[in-house]
Amino acid sequence: MGPLVPDVVSNNLNLILAFFIGIAFGAILEQAGFSSTRKLVGLFYGYDFTVLRVFFTAGVVAMIGVMALSHFGFIDMNLVYVNPTYLWSAIIGGLIMGLGFVIGGFCPGTSICAVAIGKVDAIIFVIGVFLGVLIFAEGYPAFEGLYKSEFWGNPKIFETLSISPNLFALAMVCFAMLAFWFVGLVERKVNKEPLKQFKLRPYYIVLSIVGFILLVSAFTLKDRKSAILQVIQDEQYVKSNKLDVMNVDEFAFRLMDNEEELEVVDFREPNDAKTLPLPKSKLYTIDNLFEKEPSKHLQVRGKKYVIVANDEFTERKIGVIVNELGLNRMMILEGGLNYFKEQIINFKPIQNPKTLLESYTNRFREKASKIIPVLINRNRTLQPIEKKQQRVLGGC
Amino acid sequence: MNKINYMNPYLAGFLLGLLLIVTVYITGRGLGASGAFKSYVVASAETIAPLHSENSKFYREYRNEHNSSNPLMNWLVFEVTGVLVGAFISGLISNRLTLTLEKGPNLTNRLRVVAALIGGVLWGVGSQFGRGCTSGAALSGMAVMSTGGIITMFSIFAGAYLFAFFFRKLWI
Numbered sequence: 001m002g003p004l005v006p007d008v009v010s011n012n013l014n015l016i017l018a019f020f021i022g023i024a025f026g027a028i029l030e031q032a033g034f035s036s037t038r039k040l041v042g043l044f045y046g047y048d049f050t051v052l053r054v055f056f057t058a059g060v061v062a063m064i065g066v067m068a069l070s071h072f073g074f075i076d077m078n079l080v081y082v083n084p085t086y087l088w089s090a091i092i093g094g095l096i097m098g099l100g101f102v103i104g105g106f107c108p109g110t111s112i113c114a115v116a117i118g119k120v121d122a123i124i125f126v127i128g129v130f131l132g133v134l135i136f137a138e139g140y141p142a143f144e145g146l147y148k149s150e151f152w153g154n155p156k157i158f159e160t161l162s163i164s165p166n167l168f169a170l171a172m173v174c175f176a177m178l179a180f181w182f183v184g185l186v187e188r189k190v191n192k193e194p195l196k197q198f199k200l201r202p203y204y205i206v207l208s209i210v211g212f213i214l215l216v217s218a219f220t221l222k223d224r225k226s227a228i229l230q231v232i233q234d235e236q237y238v239k240s241n242k243l244d245v246m247n248v249d250e251f252a253f254r255l256m257d258n259e260e261e262l263e264v265v266d267f268r269e270p271n272d273a274k275t276l277p278l279p280k281s282k283l284y285t286i287d288n289l290f291e292k293e294p295s296k297h298l299q300v301r302g303k304k305y306v307i308v309a310n311d312e313f314t315e316r317k318i319g320v321i322v323n324e325l326g327l328n329r330m331m332i333l334e335g336g337l338n339y340f341k342e343q344i345i346n347f348k349p350i351q352n353p354k355t356l357l358e359s360y361t362n363r364f365r366e367k368a369s370k371i372i373p374v375l376i377n378r379n380r381t382l383q384p385i386e387k388k389q390q391r392v393l394g395g396c
Numbered sequence: 397m398n399k400i401n402y403m404n405p406y407l408a409g410f411l412l413g414l415l416l417i418v419t420v421y422i423t424g425r426g427l428g429a430s431g432a433f434k435s436y437v438v439a440s441a442e443t444i445a446p447l448h449s450e451n452s453k454f455y456r457e458y459r460n461e462h463n464s465s466n467p468l469m470n471w472l473v474f475e476v477t478g479v480l481v482g483a484f485i486s487g488l489i490s491n492r493l494t495l496t497l498e499k500g501p502n503l504t505n506r507l508r509v510v511a512a513l514i515g516g517v518l519w520g521v522g523s524q525f526g527r528g529c530t531s532g533a534a535l536s537g538m539a540v541m542s543t544g545g546i547i548t549m550f551s552i553f554a555g556a557y558l559f560a561f562f563f564r565k566l567w568i
Binding site: 120 | 423453454455490518521530560
C-alpha cells in the first residue's frame with residue numbers, strides 16, 4: 001500500500017528519487033513551453049493559453065488518478081500530505097502571487113526551467129524570489145498574525161463543500177473542458193485567426209469512450225472499503241463463513257502460558273477494554289484494518305492472531321473483513337468475551353461433576369479464574385494501537 | 397537548425413499529471429518549487445548569521461517543522477535541482493539553449509529586469525503566505541483535493557487577471 005516512503009523507499013533513496021522526479025518535471029515543463037515568459041503570461045492577455053491547458057489537464061489527471069488509487073485501496077490517504085487551509089493567508093498569498101505573475105512573468109518552478117536554458121530575466125526573477133522569502137522571514141513577526149489566521153485544519157475540498165469527491169472531480173473536469181473550449185475561442189479572436197472547423201477525428205471518439213467509461217465506473221464501482229463493509233451486512237453470509245474458532249479453555253491456557261506467538265486483536269470499545277484489558281492485546285477499530293500502519297502490525301509472520309470482541313457475531317464480521325483484505329489468517333474467540341467472562345473469569349464450578357471431563361474442566365477453570373484476573377490487573381496500562389500517522393511533510 | 401516546436405499542451409499536461417500521481421504514490425507528497433527557495437534562504441541565514449537565525453522566530457519554526465538538521469537535505473531542494481537538469485536536457489534536445497533576455501515587444505531591457513525582480517520578490521512573499529506556489533499549493537493541492545491548495549490556485553489566477561490590465565504595457 002502506498003505511499004512507499006518510508007518503508008519500501010527509504011528516506012535517503014527518496015531524496016535521490018526527488019532528483020529524478022525533478023528531471024522529469026523540468027523536462028515536461030520545458031517541453032510544454034514554460035521556459036518562455038511571453039508564453040506564460042499569454043493566458044492573461046489572451047494570446048496564448050498553453051499554461052492553462054497544461055495546468056488544468058495535469059491537475060485533473062492527477063486528481064482522478066490519486067482518487068482512483070485511494071478508491072481501490074492502493075494508497076492510504078491518511079498518510080499523504082494535504083496542504084493545510086489558512087483561509088486569509090491562502091487568499092492574500094494567491095493574490096500577491098498573481099500580481100507577481102503579471103509583473104515578473106514567471107512562477108518559481110517555471111523560472112528555474114527558464115534559468116536552465118539561459119534566460120537572463122529568469123535569473124533576475126530567481127534572485128527576486130530569494131529576496132522575497134528573505135523579506136518574509138525577516139518580517140515574520142509582522143506577517144505572523146495573517147499567516148496563521150482562520151486555520152481550518154487540512155480539509156479536502158469535497159469535505160468543505162460537503163459533496164462527494166466524485167462529484168467534485170466531475171465538476172472540475174467539466175470546468176476544465178469548458179475552459180479549454182472557451183480559451184480556444186478567445187485565443188483565435190485575439191490573434192485574429194479564423195475559427196477552425198470542427199472535424200471528427202478517430203482519436204476524439206476513443207477519448208470520449210475512455211472518458212465515458214471513467215465517468216460510469218466512478219459512480220458505479222464501490223470503493224474497496226465500502227464494498228467490503230457491504231459484505232458484512234449480509235448476516236447469513238457472516239454466520240456461514242468458516243473461521244477457525246479458539247475455545248475459551250484454549251484461550252485461557254494460552255494467556256496463562258504467556259505464549260510468545262499469541263496476539264490478541266481487541267475490537268471492543270476503548271471503555272470496555274479499559275475495564276477489562278486483556279494481556280497481549282492491542283486495541284483496534286475496524287477502520288484501522290484499512291490503514292497502512294495499523295494493518296502492518298497484523299501481518300507479522302508466525303504470530304497467532306485472535307480476534308476478540310464482546311460477542312461472537314462481531315468477531316465473525318471482523319474475521320470476514322480480515323479475510324477479504326488478505327491479512328494473516330486469524331482465529332476468533334468462541335462466544336466472544338462475554339462468554340469468556342462467564343465461563344472463565346466468573347466461573348461457577350459444575351456441581352457434582354459426573355464425568356471425568358467435567359471434573360477436569362472444574363479444576364482447570366478454577367485455576368484460570370484465579371490467574372487471569374491477576375494478569376489483567378497487571379495489564380492496566382493498555383493503550384490503543386498507536387497509529388503512526390506521520391504525514392509526509394510537503395508543500396512549501 | 398530550427399527550434400523544435402513545443403509539445404502539445406494536452407499531452408504535456410497528461411504527462412505532468414501522471415508524474416504527479418507517481419510522485420504522490422511513492423512519496424506521499426506532491427511536486428513543489430518555492431519550498432526549495434525557502435530551504436536555501438534558511439540555510440544561508442544559518443550559515444551567515446547563525447546567532448540571528450537562532451533567535452528569529454521564522455527560522456525557529458522552520459527547524460521545528462523539519463526535523464532534518466541540514467535545511468538543504470530537503471526533498472524539494474533535490475527535486476528543484478532535478479528540474480534545473482531536466483529543463484536543461486530538454487532545452488538541449490529541442491535546441492532552445494540561448495542566453496537571452498525575453499521581454500514584451502515595447503519594453504526596455506532595464507524595465508524588464510526591474511519587473512522580473514519585483515515579480516520575483518512578490519512570489520517570494522506570496523508563496524510563503526500561500527504555503528506553496530503554483531506547483532506546491534495549486535497543482536499538488538488540486539491532486540489531493542486540498543481546500544487550501546484549491547483556494548490558493550483560484551486566488552493566483554484571480555490576482556493575475558485582476559492586475560493584468562494595469563501591467564499590459566509590459567507584455568503587449
